[in-house]
Amino acid sequence: MSERTIPEATLGRLPVYLRVLVETAEQGTSTISSESLAEAAGVNSAKVRKDLSFLGSYGTRGVGYDVAYLIHQVRRELGLTQDWPVLIAGVGNLGHALANYRGFVARGFRVVALIDVEPALVGERVGGLVVRHLDEVDEIVATGDVAIGVICTPAGAAQEVADRMVAAGIRSILNFAPAVISVPQTVTVRKVDLSIELQILAYYEQRKAVLDEVKDGRGSLGLASFSASVT
Amino acid sequence: MSERTIPEATLGRLPVYLRVLVETAEQGTSTISSESLAEAAGVNSAKVRKDLSFLGSYGTRGVGYDVAYLIHQVRRELGLTQDWPVLIAGVGNLGHALANYRGFVARGFRVVALIDVEPALVGERVGGLVVRHLDEVDEIVATGDVAIGVICTPAGAAQEVADRMVAAGIRSILNFAPAVISVPQTVTVRKVDLSIELQILAYYEQRKAVLDEVKDGRGSLGLASFSASVT
C-alpha cells in the first residue's frame, strides 16, 4: 500500500506507460523491461524505473515487469479501477467532439450528462445523450454522483460555469476554455489549452527559420547579433 | 534583439500572459504590474517578472509594463506576428472540432487544408474546406507553404500520417492521437492527450476520497497504514 505522494511529472507519464502496457498485453507479451517500455513511451529507461518505483517494487530483477500486474498497479494508483461519471458543460465544437470521444470511455470515463445554456441546443440529442440546461447541474451531480466536470464553453462563460459546478458538488474540473478559473482549494482544476501548444510550435518554427537563415549565410547582420546574444 | 533561448516552462506560460494582456488591452487599461498580470494568469508575480525578463527589459520600475508594447514583444517572440498555415489530418470528432475552432484563427493559425483517407469523408465540406485525400499532402504542403501539421487520427494511423507529413516537408507536428510518434530530429513534435489530464484528475480525486475516509475516522487500518507510509 504505497500511499506516498506521486510527483506531478511522474503522474503525467503514468497514463502513457499504461497505454503502452495495454498495447503490449494485447500483443500477448507478458513481461516487459524498463528499456522496452521506455522506448515505446518515448522516454529514458532510468526515468521509467524511477517513475514505477513510486508505485512500489513491482519488477523482477533480471526479468522485467509483469505486464498484467503492472497494468493493474498503475490503474489502481491512478484511480482507474472504478468508472468515473463525467459531466460536460458547453456543447459547441469541442464539447461535441469530447462527448463522442471513445478514448474517454476506453479509460473508464463515462460521459453521463451534457449541459449548455443555448436554447437551440438544450433538448437536442448528442452522442446518445440529451443536452440539458445548466440550471439542472445540481440535480445531475447529486443523482449521478458526478465528481468530475469538463468545461468546453467559450472563455467568457467558464468562470460562471465553474462556480455552478462547484456549488453543485463537482470536485475536479478539466478546463478547455482559454481562461483562468478560480475555485476553492478543495477543488482540483487542470487546464488544456489547445492553442497554447500551437503557439509553442510557432516559437520553435520561427526559431528554426532564423537558424536556417544564419546557416545559409543570409543576413550577416542577423548572424552577428545572434552570436553576440548567445554568448 | 534578445535572441537567447527561452526555457520550456516559460514558453508554456507566455501564451497565457498574452491572452491576459490582450483582454487587459481590450478593457482600455494601458499599463499592468507583474502583480496584476500574475493574478490574472494564476501564477506567482516573481515568476511573471522572471519570465518576461527573458524577452528583455520592457517594464518600467515603479509603474509596470506597457500593455500594448508587451503584447507586441510577446507576439514577436512567439512568432505570432505572422500567419501560420496549418494542415489538419484526420477529420473525425476532434479534427472536425479543431477545423472549426475559432481560437486558432484568433491567434494567427489558419487551417488551410483537411486530409483524411476515409472515402466517405474525402470531398465533403467541413468548416469551409473540402476534405482532401492523404495522398495530396505533398502538393498541399508545397503550394501552401505549410510548416505545421496537426494529427487527429486514431492512434493506429498516427505514425503513418506523421511519416507522410514529414516527407511532404512539414516541420512541426501537433499530435492529438494517443500514440508516441517518432520523427527526424529536425521536426518538432508536441503532444496533447485529452485523456491524460482526466486520468490525472482521477488520481487526485481518488486521493481526496482516501483522505476523507481518514478524516472521518472510517477505516482505522487505512489510517495506520497511511501514516506509516507517509513517515
Add this chain to the structure above:
DNA sequence: CGGCGCTTGTGAATTCGTGCGCTAGGATGG
C-alpha cells in the same frame, strides 16, 4: 530638486526533476 513610494529586474537559495552508473538480487543453466 530631493526624498519617498512603488515596481521591476535579478542574485542567491531552495526545490524539483533528470539521468548516470553501480549494486543488489532473482532467474537460469550447468
Add this chain to the structure above:
DNA sequence: CCATCCTAGCGCACGAATTCACAAGCGCCG
C-alpha cells in the same frame, strides 16, 4: 548448489525551475 547473466532499484550529481528578498531605478509630490 554454484556461477553467470540480466535488469530493477537506488544513491548521487547535475541541471532546470521556482521562489525569496533586495537593490536599482523611475515617477511623483512637496
